[in-house]
Amino acid sequence: MTELSEDDLAAVNTLxxxxxxxxxxxxxxxxxxTLSPTEMSVLGTLARCGSATPGELARKEHVQPPSMTRIVAMLEAKGLVRREPHPEDRRQVVVSRTEQAAAILAESRDRRNAWLAELTEGLSEEERAVLRQAAPVLEKLAHL
Incomplete structure (x- = not known):
């Protein structure tokens, strides 16, 4: 690991x-x-990555497979996901989101974007420019 300068360590702490x-x-x-943050995260993963087996979802969400099985069952009971037979392995199922889940995700994204946009109104033009430059870097960090 690269040793960070005091300024870099301070920036990491602030970040x-x-x-x-x-x-x-x-x-x-x-x-x-009524949806837990974990349930919303699973729906978001299905939106970004498409249909997946419960095992694939467990790996992407960093949870144990039995936990994902329970999460998928709860989401299915709420009508937010559906299970379908795996096209190649009849022992498995593929989980996909429903239109109801897509609508909840879209409304949630719109609400959060509006909230963030309102916050940025309090920034100067220079600060908004820095934010525009930082956004791709933060996105990269989020996916490392």
């Missing part, structure tokens, strides 16, 4: 705190309070 606070505040902008 960590800011991301945690912002994430916590974003979670409060949910559309459906």
């Amino acid at each position: 960590r705190g800011a991301v945690m606070r912002l994430s916590r505040r974003l979670r409060h902008q949910r559309v459906d309070e």
Whole structure:
């Protein structure tokens, strides 16, 4: 691991705190309070990556397969996912989101985007320019 300068360590510390606070505040902008953050995350993964087996979802969500089986069952009971036979392996199923899930995700994304856009109104043009430049870097960090 590369040794960071004191300035870089301070920036990392500031970034960590800011991301945690912002994430916590974003979670409060949910559309459906009956869905847990984990359930929303699974629906988001299905939206980004497409249909998947419960095992694939467990790996992507960093949870144990039995936990994912329970999450998928709860989402299915709420009408947000459906299970279909795997096209190649009859022992498995493929999970996909329903139109109801897509609508919840879209409304949630719109609400969170509007909330963030409102926050950025309080920034100067220079700060918004820095934010535009930082967004792809933060996206990269989120997926490393």
